[in-house]
Amino acid sequence: MSKLPKHIGKIGTPPIKCQGIKTKLINFIAENIKWEGDGRWIEPFLGSGVVLFNIQPCRALVSDTNKHIIHLYQQIQSGKIDEVLVKAYLKSADEQLKKGGQDYYLEVRKRFNEQGSSLDFLFLNRSCFNGLMRFNSKGGYNVPFGHKPERFAQAYITKIINQISWIKKMMKGKDWVFEVADWRQTLRQAKEADFVYLDPPYIGRHADYYNNWTEEDAIELAEVAKRLHCGFALSMWLENKYRKNEHIENHWDGLELRSFSHFYHVGSREDLRNEMQEALVLPGKNLNNIPLQIKQDIEHPIQFKLFE
Numbered sequence: 001m002s003k004l005p006k007h008i009g010k011i012g013t014p015p016i017k018c019q020g021i022k023t024k025l026i027n028f029i030a031e032n033i034k035w036e037g038d039g040r041w042i043e044p045f046l047g048s049g050v051v052l053f054n055i056q057p058c059r060a061l062v063s064d065t066n067k068h069i070i071h072l073y074q075q076i077q078s079g080k081i082d083e084v085l086v087k088a089y090l091k092s093a094d095e096q097l098k099k100g101g102q103d104y105y106l107e108v109r110k111r112f113n114e115q116g117s118s119l120d121f122l123f124l125n126r127s128c129f130n131g132l133m134r135f136n137s138k139g140g141y142n143v144p145f146g147h148k149p150e151r152f153a154q155a156y157i158t159k160i161i162n163q164i165s166w167i168k169k170m171m172k173g174k175d176w177v178f179e180v181a182d183w184r185q186t187l188r189q190a191k192e193a194d195f196v197y198l199d200p201p202y203i204g205r206h207a208d209y210y211n212n213w214t215e216e217d218a219i220e221l222a223e224v225a226k227r228l229h230c231g232f233a234l235s236m237w238l239e240n241k242y243r244k245n246e247h248i249e250n251h252w253d254g255l256e257l258r259s260f261s262h263f264y265h266v267g268s269r270e271d272l273r274n275e276m277q278e279a280l281v282l283p284g285k286n287l288n289n290i291p292l293q294i295k296q297d298i299e300h301p302i303q304f305k306l307f308e
């Protein structure tokens with residue numbers, strides 16, 4: 001069940017959206033990773049969890065410094081949050097959002113920043129501007145309202161409930177541990193039969209309370225990853241129309257590199273789209289002696305909007 005590579009027929013989407021979500025890259029990742037599936041799937045930059053939920057390993061240790069994501073998933077796993085509760089919450093929120101609009105959104109945001117409820121987190125993530133997840137320097141959610149008082153129409157609530165049901169189903173019977181942790185702490189637990197999937201934030205982009213990722217952090221991660229005794233893969237952007245990601249050449253040299261190109265829309269017009277090359281870095285046979293090998297094995301660019 002966990003053995004990789006594999007092709008995933010129907011890609012599922014989790015209830016939480018975040019910057020850098022890998023929904024469109026799932027098969028690129030799943031088809032390029034080799035893992036016997038005996039140990040644990042270790043994912044220290046979990047984000048939305050879309051990779052974990054689609055790979056569906058039997059055993060996993062997954063973490064993120066963003067406690068809100070981890071708490072939501074822990075509560076779904078323990079049964080404290082389920083479809084019935086989410087449905088009732090969103091139905092009531094829908095009525096209040098229709099009446100109060102932005103004022104109601106801001107009231108929930110304030111309450112969330114004081115109390116940190118997972119249901120409020122879900123509400124904000126699914127009704128804020130562009131589906132962004134961004135926090136101020138004190139850790140407060142600071143994305144403005146998406147300006148859709150009718151956001152939680154019946155069909156949208158059903159979609160979210162189905163996403164909750166799906167991840168609940170994926171968690172059932174599996175030995176999955178969700179932790180709030182820094183990546184260093186999680187990687188210290190990796191053992192030989194495990195597989196580590198790394199998807200750190202972009203260096204210097206989307207910087208916020210939970211995504212303060214510097215060149216120094218990225219270099220430290222490269223050093224630690226290369227010393228792991230188990231298999232690993234790292235996702236990172238490789239190249240766009242304007243520049244190449246020099247960090248890959250400078251710090252992951254000697255490893256095997258797969259690339260995948262896709263397009264993203266930069267505006268509402270169909271023709272306004274940019275190409276982005278994504279990389280998957282895998283351990284080479286001989287870490288420091290082989291020059292970077294680039295293998296582009298998927299050449300069917302797909303189109304998608306950044307935060308759907």
Ligand SMILES: C[S@@+](CC[C@H](N)C(=O)[O-])C[C@H]1O[C@@H](n2cnc3c(N)ncnc32)[C@H](O)[C@@H]1O
Binds near residue numbers: 022023044045064
């Ligand atoms: C690019 S996102 C991961 C996206 C994820 N793969 C997905 O498809 O949704 C990076 C994640 O790393 C987390 N993060 C940032 N700094 C971290 C750190 N020092 N340790 C652990 N997680 C961190 C962020 O909170 C964010 O969720």
